[in-house]
Amino acid sequence: MRIHVAGLGAVGSFVAFHLRRTLHPKHSVFALHRRESAPTVSQVANGRPILLESDGVVQSQDGIEHVTYSLPRERPHNDLNAHLDPLGQPPADYQVALDRHHDNHELTRVYGGIESLIVTTKAYAVPRVIAGLRGHLSRNSTIVLLHNGMGMYEKLVDSFFPDPFDRPNFILATNTHGLWRKDVMHSVQTAFGEIQLGIVPDPHGRDYEASVRNSRNVPSWQPLSLDDIANVSVVDGVSPRYLTLRNTISALTSARALGATWRPYYDVQTAMRRKLVVNCYVNPLSALLQCKNGDIMRAGPSYWILEHLCKEAERVFRAQLEAEVEDMRQAYDQLPEEEKATRRPPRLPPFTRALSYVSLSKEVKRVVELTKDNYSSMYWDMKLGQPTEIKYLNGYLLKLAHKYGVKSSVNDILYGLTQMRTAIPFVGKPS
CATH class of the missing domain: 1.10.1040.10 (N-(1-d-carboxylethyl)-l-norvaline Dehydrogenase; domain 2)
Incomplete structure (x- = not known):
């Protein structure tokens, strides 16, 4: 499978670090960078590693593939000072060197459609990220929204995916790990928490929580079943829509250090x-x-x-x-x-x-x-x-x-x- 992470701040770097460390090498983890903040290309052969620090110990994880995409233009924010342009050239310490020399390494040139997209940007930036990647998303994609605040899912549905039958899968997530960004793709973990994942109900009617909902006397800690998303043992195969959703939940919950659990939507x-x-x-x-x-x-x-x-x-x-x-x-x-x-x-x-x-x-x-x-x-x-x-x-x-x-x-x-x-x-x- 291919997992793309947009927003390589503290949380995004933390998630990409543990996904790459846990998943088999046949699965790809991509770091998505805006072209505005990634104007140069590095000569590092294996790509730029992600650093994760805890209690003064720094760990490095390579194997992350770096790609760029373009954001649509936007008018300046009304609630900012006139001299502040959020779309202007960022400071030098925000510029990310990519991993191929003399190659734009653009998403459109190198890779196909997005299977799993984990968005960890600031809330106000999420719509522009989705707008920039819209051409690579389909009803078979899965989007994980891992940002502060609420109301973004409804905003994205209204703006980009009004047709429920052409809408990607959505997973809403909340994070309680204590993290801060020390440098480019260098996160510091100050407190251990968890990530809760809740799947937005399926517009096509599939019940992702059927095994718990239809059972009596099920304890509150009873885990949900991946087979309610997609039963991979079915001989005739599985719809790509539900396979990417199952794989996304499986990948995140398998990375034990993320502390990610799939919970009923109401609980999340x-x-x-x-x-x-x-x-x-x-x-x-x-x-x-x-x-x-x-x-x-x-x-x-x-x-x-x-x-x-x-x-x-x-x-x-x-x-x-x-x-x-x-x-x-x-x-x-x-x-x-x-x-x-x-x-x-x-x-x-x-x-x-x-x-x-x-x-x-x-x-x-x-x-x-x-x-x-x-x-x-x-x-x-x-x-x-x-x-x-x-x-x-x-x-x-x-x-x-x-x-x-x-x-x-x-x-x-x-x-x-x-x-x-x-x-x-x-x-x-x-x-």
């Missing part, structure tokens, strides 16, 4: 919401204060902000659940009477404790303590004058609050202050 959505709240608190505050994660909670007001933010998030998630159940009730009411007789009317399930404000607050404190010596990604974005992911963090929560008529004053203020701070350049200390 819950985990993503929990991480969303963590990021809605840590990222804007660390960026606004220009401090490490652990410094945020040194002052008393930070606990007041945390409590109110988590309460707002719980109210939003409760309203969202109620609205979803109401939609199902209305759909049920429209069914013919004979079909209603064979189904139970939708009921509001108990609200999961994992999304209660108490549980959310504990999770934020846990992550802050675990990453107390780290600088958040938004801290660096703001410090370097780059666009932030605020629209997919606090902005996403704000949209949900407005949609369901929930007040979210603290979250709205954090969102507004971050946009203001991004628009106003930092001024140095007076001489």
Whole structure:
């Protein structure tokens, strides 16, 4: 199989490192680089290795193949200073030397369609990545979205894949490993976590969770079955669409150091919401204060902000659940009477404790303590004058609050202050 990784920052390098280390050499792992950030070509025979550092020990992994692709042009961000151009030539330390001398090594020239694409870029960059690679994606491709924030899957579907029968497979993922980028393709792991993978329900009707859903008294830790995706023992062969999906899940979960598990879609959505709240608190505050994660909670007001933010998030998630159940009730009411007789009317399930404000607050404190010596990604974005992911963090929560008529004053203020701070350049200390 061929796996392409787009976004070779801390997370992307970490994923590519362990995939290449685990998979058989017959499987290829490609690092995708924008042509804007990879203008030169190296004479390194075996390609540029990826470095992973932990506790001061640096490991090197080669065998990664480097290819380039082009992004479509985009208008400058409205929430950036006029003199900042996110598409301009990047600093020299962001330029990546590719692995073939005097060869553009472009994706279109060297390789065919994309089977598995793992996207680990910043949230705001994901649509442009998909736009740049659209010609290499098909309904048989599998796209793994491994980025901060929520709402991106819906945005991609609306923009690029409105036809469900021509849509690639999508896997939504959340990562809790502590990682930061030290240099080009050099990641540092500061805390060990996990990656949860959830497959978006199949528009063609295949039930990826059938073995668990159709069994009684199945424990919560019961693993899902790859055969529900594609049974490779079938003599007549397997559809390429489901084979690439199965292979992607198998590859990621086989790389033990990634800590990747395939979980029911609902569980992953819950985990993503929990991480969303963590990021809605840590990222804007660390960026606004220009401090490490652990410094945020040194002052008393930070606990007041945390409590109110988590309460707002719980109210939003409760309203969202109620609205979803109401939609199902209305759909049920429209069914013919004979079909209603064979189904139970939708009921509001108990609200999961994992999304209660108490549980959310504990999770934020846990992550802050675990990453107390780290600088958040938004801290660096703001410090370097780059666009932030605020629209997919606090902005996403704000949209949900407005949609369901929930007040979210603290979250709205954090969102507004971050946009203001991004628009106003930092001024140095007076001489």
